[in-house]
Amino acid sequence: MADNVRRVAVISLGGTIAMTAHTDGGATPTLSADDLVAAVPGLADTGIHVEVHDFRRLPGASLAFSDLLELAVEIDALTVDGVVVTQGTDTIEETSYLLDLVTTDDMPIVITGAMRTASMAGADGPANVLAAIRVAASAEARGTGCVVVFGEEIHAARWVRKTHATSPTPFRSYPGPIGYVAEDRVRILARPGASPAIAPQSAATPVRTAIFTVGLGDDGLLLQALGDYVDGLVISAFGAGHVPMACVDALTDLTKRMPVILATRTGSGPVLKQTYGFPGSESDLLGRGLTSASTLDPVKARILLQLLLMTGADKDQIAQAFSAIS
Structure with missing residues (x-):
């Protein structure tokens, strides 16, 4: 692999983005990280090397502190340029801030998900994953802390909130997004100040x-x-x-x-x-x-x-x- 190839780890926790509908009931997490990445049109054209990790297959509402603290330790051990975490949107505003507090490397850590399951018309997961991978691979996003990427907007973990139960663009932040993805380019407009740093191993x-x-x-x-x-x-x-x-x-x-x-x-x-x-x-x-x-x-x-x-x-x-x- 060439030295200038950007490397991104995609880690799946489950959630709507990994869900498919069943004929005998509602949607449940069934897709692996490989499945999610394989469904992203245009990813191969980016030149970004992606490695995938299945970590959990849980609804966002069922993630626990222990899951995220274990994830933080795993992220710290990776040798990549950036990390994308896919999960259920129910708890993204919480998990993103938790990871912001317990990870100290300046590489981008990007959280994303979907509001529509993979089997629904207009599934938003692939577009969100592609934008998240672009942000994770970008030098511009280094030092921004953990961010949430959804609908081509980049939100700081400290400020992001889920403000709509069903909209495909449910996340907002005050004073606003810190950046955007437009025409395949990552644009960072603001950088939040440093957060308190907490070692994940000490939170026991x-x-x-x-x-x-x-x-x-x-x-x-x-x-x-x-x-x-x-x-x-x-x-x-x-x-x-x-x-x-x-x-x-x-x-x-x-x-x-x-x-x-x-x-x-x-x-x-x-x-x-x-x-x-x-x-x-x-x-x-x-x-x-x-x-x-x-x-x-x-x-x-x-x-x-x-x-x-x-x-x-x-x-x-x-x-x-x-x-x-x-």
């Missing part, structure tokens, strides 16, 4: 975390009950970090027992620090010991919190890690 302590989304009229009773079952909690709060006054006492008690992260449920924008001062406001809650998620949405905040707890980090170390998020 079994813990349980949860997201609690506050709603109109919450009285704190469910928060008190949830506290008996988790080691850490993310509060998905109103606006810039606000909760009902009736929840304040319960949250104050929880902060004495575990790390409690304050995030905004809006999907974009930061948790404020000192704009509002009423009971249950962001300044009140931060003063009671909650930790700001900064610009991380609740889903991403839980990923970081879970990994930190799995490494044995204490409340001060967790607060320091979240304070580094811009």
Whole structure:
């Protein structure tokens, strides 16, 4: 193989992109990584050498932290220019950020999938895989961290969200994609700042975390009950970090027992620090010991919190890690 040939590993985890429909029921993951790559028109014309790895055949909703931590170790052992991971879209916003946190090489790690199964008309998997392979092979994408490629858009793992249940272009991010694939060229327009680095081998302590989304009229009773079952909690709060006054006492008690992260449920924008001062406001809650998620949405905040707890980090170390998020 020539020295200038770009080498990309395609790793399959399952999901809709690997699913086919059965006459006696719904679609299930049946296609291997070889099957996925073989179905991509034009791949041979790119000159990119692709090696395939079957890692899991699971729906996205059934992937676990242990699967992704094992995958991170496998990725670290590869000698390639970039990696493409195909999986179910249900958890792409979570798995991409998890991999962003536990992989430190600057080679591109690209997550993609499909909204239509391989047996449906207009299956989107082949186009997404081809674009993902182009990004993984490109020198331009080095140093961007883990990214999600879907519909020719390149999204940073830290910001990407699945915002539609059925659309073939379900991913959005704020402030927007960091790049595009157009006319077979990878174009990077922005680069996110560095994320906290967590060694996957160190994340071995079994813990349980949860997201609690506050709603109109919450009285704190469910928060008190949830506290008996988790080691850490993310509060998905109103606006810039606000909760009902009736929840304040319960949250104050929880902060004495575990790390409690304050995030905004809006999907974009930061948790404020000192704009509002009423009971249950962001300044009140931060003063009671909650930790700001900064610009991380609740889903991403839980990923970081879970990994930190799995490494044995204490409340001060967790607060320091979240304070580094811009």
